[in-house]
Amino acid sequence: AQSVTQLDSQVPVFEEAPVELRCNYSSSVSVYLFWYVQYPNQGLQLLLKYLSGSTLVKGINGFEAEFNKSQTSFHLRKPSVHISDTAEYFCAVSAPIYNQGGKLIFGQGTELSVKP
Amino acid sequence: AAGVIQSPRHLIKEKRETATLKCYPIPRHDTVYWYQQGPGQDPQFLISFYEKMQSDKGSIPDRFSAQQFSDYHSELNMSSLELGDSALYFCASSLGSGHYEQYFGPGTRLTVT
Numbered sequence: 001a002q003s004v005t006q007l008d009s010q011v012p013v014f015e016e017a018p019v020e021l022r023c024n025y026s027s028s029v030s031v032y033l034f035w036y037v038q039y040p041n042q043g044l045q046l047l048l049k050y051l052s053g054s055t056l057v058k059g060i061n062g063f064e065a066e067f068n069k070s071q072t073s074f075h076l077r078k079p080s081v082h083i084s085d086t087a088e089y090f091c092a093v094s095a096p097i098y099n100q101g102g103k104l105i106f107g108q109g110t111e112l113s114v115k116p
Numbered sequence: 117a118a119g120v121i122q123s124p125r126h127l128i129k130e131k132r133e134t135a136t137l138k139c140y141p142i143p144r145h146d147t148v149y150w151y152q153q154g155p156g157q158d159p160q161f162l163i164s165f166y167e168k169m170q171s172d173k174g175s176i177p178d179r180f181s182a183q184q185f186s187d188y189h190s191e192l193n194m195s196s197l198e199l200g201d202s203a204l205y206f207c208a209s210s211l212g213s214g215h216y217e218q219y220f221g222p223g224t225r226l227t228v229t
Contacts, residue, residue: 032216034217036220042222042223043206043220043221043222043223044159044206044208044220045220046217046218046219049216049217051216090158090159094216102147102149102164102171102172102210102216102218103149103161103164103172103174104149104151104159104161104208104218105161106158106159106160107158108157108158109158
C-alpha cells in the first residue's frame with residue numbers, strides 16, 4: 001500500500017517570494033508521483049508528474065518538483081509566487097495499473113496563501 | 117480541448133433518498149475513476165473502471181454502486197443517502213494502460229439534508 005504525507009497544512013508567503021511545498025511518500029513498489037492544484041470550488045488540475053527519467057520535472061505555471069528516491073520525497077517549488085497561486089495543492093501517488101489499478105492516493109493537502 | 121464532464125454540478129437530496137451522478141470522460145479515454153472529497157479533506161478513491169469492467173475498488177459503501185457503459189460514460193448510484201455522504205464527487209478519466217495521467221472533472225457537489 002502507498003501513503004502520502006504533506007508536511008505543511010498551510011503555507012503563507014508574500015508575493016514574489018519563493019515557496020516549497022513538501023511531500024513525502026511511502027510505498028513497497030515503484031510509484032508515479034503527481035502534484036495537483038485545486039482552486040476554490042473547482043476541480044483538480046494536474047501541475048506536474050514524475051513517471052521516470054530525470055528527477056527534476058517542470059510543470060505548468062512555473063512550478064517544478066524534484067523526485068528524491070532515497071528520501072522518498074517529491075517537493076514542489078516555485079521561485080516567485082503570484083497572488084493567483086493561492087490555492088490548495090495536493091501531492092499524490094499511484095502504483096502501476098497492472099499492480100493496483102492506477103488509483104491516486106492523495107496527501108492531506110497544503111493551503112498556499114500568497115499575500116501582497 | 118474536451119474535458120471531463122460531470123452532471124449535475126450541484127445536487128441536494130434528503131436523507132434516505134437516492135442520487136445518480138454521471139461522468140462523461142474525455143473522448144477516447146477508456147478508464148474512469150471516482151473520488152469523494154469531504155469538506156476540508158483530500159480526495160478518497162471510490163471505484164474505477166477500465167473498458168467497462170470494474171478494475172479497482174476503494175472505500176465505497178455498499179449503498180453505492182457504479183458502472184461504465186458502452187460509450188464509456190460512467191454513473192455512480194447512491195442509495196439510502198446519509199448526512200455524511202455530503203461531499204464533492206469527482207470523476208477522472210485516463211487512457212488506461214500505460215497512461216497514468218488522470219484528468220479530473222469539475223465535480224458534483226452533493227448536499228444531503
